[in-house]
Amino acid sequence: MPKIRAATVAEHRQLQRAALLDAARVLLAEGGREALSFGALAARTGLARSSVYEYFRSKSALVEALCTVDLPLWAAEVEAGMTARDSAVERIEAYVRGQLSLATDPVHRAVVAVAEYELDDAARARIRAAHAGLTAMVVRTLEDLGHDRPGVAAALLQGVVEAAVRQTERVRGEDGTPGARPEAVEEIADTAVRFALDGLRPATGTAADPATGTAGGAGGPGAH
Structure with missing residues (x-):
């Protein structure tokens, strides 16, 4: 019988499950999708391969468990960044930058x-x-910014974020290093924020008014 490393069997299983998820994160970060296998998990955690199946019946079940644990935590990080901002425009900026930081x-x-x-x-x-x-x-x-169809606007905003994430991935690939160059990522983030808040108006135009979410000056009204 395997040695129990906690006060109860239930606690032991929780610890083992957490260890498997930690090992999966390391494998994915180091080698990508191809590196994640039950054999590799067993080697990382000191478990028999058959024991790994006692916790996750398949790789899909393992991946869903990872997402169930990790994605809400990452979403909470973005939400905390938004909550810390005073104006609606600042909260939108925090939403965009928070997701790009995670990317x-x-x-x-x-x-x-x-x-x-x-x-x-x-x-x-x-x-x-x-x-x-x-x-x-x-x-x-x-809604605070005055959108009459905020659900549609939210979907479009997420599209801007996802496009910016793809650009970040391209920078990473071109650079050939484990992470994208910080200055390049910051430039992409700045461009995504301007696009999200002001549409296609050139970067030299007047910034959006934090109080109203609308743009003024010679550049004309922002696209919201």
């Missing part, structure tokens, strides 16, 4: 990538439900 984290990047490959539509729907609070916060913020 440069190797663990976050690897977990999201493997989830796209391993999870079915039902699993993705369960994970999206965990983000309902953050989505609602974005919708409320867009």
Whole structure:
């Protein structure tokens, strides 16, 4: 019988499960999707491969568990950044920058990538439900900015973020290093924020008014 490393069997299983998830994060960050296997998990944790299956019946189940634990924590980071801002415009900026900051984290990047490959539509729907609070916060913020269709605007805003994440990935690939160059990522973030707040207006135009979320000056009204 395996040695119990906690006061109870239930606590022991919780510790072992957490250790397997930690090992999965390391494997994904170091080697990507191909590095994640039950054999590698067993080697990392000192468990027999058959024992790994006692905790996760398949790689998909393991990946869903990772997403269920990690994605709400990452969403909470973004939400905390938004909550700390005073105006609606600042909260939108925090939303964009918070997600782009996460996109440069190797663990976050690897977990999201493997989830796209391993999870079915039902699993993705369960994970999206965990983000309902953050989505609602974005919708409320867009209502504060005066959008009459905040749900549509939120979807479009997320499209801007996802496009910026892809640009960050291209920078990382061109640079050939484990992480994108900080100055390049910051430039992408700045451009995404301007696009989100002011549409296609040139960067030299007047910034959006933090009080109203509208733009003034010679550049004309912002696209909201």
